[in-house]
Amino acid sequence: MADATGALDPDESSGGGGAETPIVALVGPTGTGKTALSIALAQQLGGEVVNADSMQFYRGMDIGTAKATVDERQGVPHHLLDIMEVTEEASVARFQEQARTCFAEIRSRGRVPILVGGSGLYVRAALDRIEFPGTDAVVRGRLEQELHDGGPGPLRARLRQIDPAAEERIRDDRRLVRALEVHELTGRPFTAFMPERTHVAPAVQIALDLDRTVLHERLERRVHAMVRGGLEDEVRGLIPHGLREGRTASQALGYGQFLAVVDGTMTVDRAIESTVVGTRQFAKRQLTWFCADPRVHWLPAEDPLLVNRALELVRSGTHAD
Structure with missing residues (x-):
């Protein structure tokens, strides 16, 4: 059993009866305390953390992504942090392969994978x-050129004919563009690739619930x-490493705003305000995403x-x- 501090008896750390502890996934809105909980659980379960925050993939993007420092990790191994240059574009498909490889390697060491992050599609890619x-x-480039030349109207009309559910x-x-590219490459509608809410391996998803006013202040x-x-x-x-050129990294919350500060097109105060508003909106989208998944267990963040x-x-x- 767990004692008053939350520690499990060694014989029960794998669930008892020789059963393997499921993958633990800490998900939900930014700023709710997922990082601290992941460290505590890793210490109790003999776990290793696998990052599922797409902006924490980037080397050098530490402060603005709230990446856990070496001290904050308290000796717990972390994976899939600092694996990309800011000029690279993050890929969900590549992340899926990397995350599942990490899970297998962690299991091979007799330890528990703990997936942590609020990037909803990345979490589902790893688990589902x-x-x-x-x-x-070439196909994507042609479609993007069509979009540039004629706007989204003609592309939407085409998608409506071949995959009305996706267009809606x-x-x-x-x-x-991606939906049309998929159809052209596979002959199948984009909606055919929508994920099922079925785990590929046993997993427990936990999200932290926090009063909205408290979360906004935090x-x-x-x-x-x-x-x-x-x-x-x-x-x-x-910037010398290519932040401006990075299609994904340059759009990260705080980074786009402070690029504007560097360029002289935005004041620091305005950049802070824009980042706060953007972060709150992002947290709201995360909340909507994870609330829609009935498998997620919500716990009070301040319990x-x-x-x-x-x-x-x-x-x-x-x-x-």
Whole structure:
């Protein structure tokens, strides 16, 4: 059993009866305390952390992504941090392969994989039965040129004919191009590749619930702390490494704003305000995403027995799926 501090007896750390502890996934909105809980659970379960925050893949993007420092990791091994240059574009399909390789390697050491992050599609890619069709630079380039020349209208009309369900759901131009690319390459509608809510291996997903007002205040304080901690200098230091050219990295919250500060097109105060607003909106989208998944267990983020509660969920989930 778990004691008052939340610690499991050694014989029960794998769920008892020789059952393998499921993959633990800590998900949900940014700023709720996933990192601290992941460290506590890793120490109790003999776990290793696998990052599922797409912006923490990038080397040098530390302050603005709230990446755990070496000291904060407290000796717990972390994987899939600092694996990309800022000029590279993150790929969900590649992440799926990397994450599942990490899971297998961690298991081979007799330890527990703990997936941590709020990038919803990346979490599902790691945990769920989901297939990612290939890509073709020539086809995508042609479609992007059509988008540039004629706007989204003609492309939407084409998608409406071949995959009306996808056309109805897609709101941004990037996914519009992707849906047409997938159909052209595979002959199958984009909706055919939508993920099932079925884990490929036993997993327990835990999210932390926090009062919205408290979360908003916490996110604002965190942005101010990032600025005091040197976010602008971090952005300036990444420019020679290609931050401006990175299609994904340059759009990260805080980084785009402080690139504008460097360029003189935005004041620091305006950059802070924009980053706070953007972070709150991002947290709202994360909340919507994970609330839609009935498999996610929500725990009060400020519960003094949070670690204990999470360990109980993990133990009970040993026999799930």
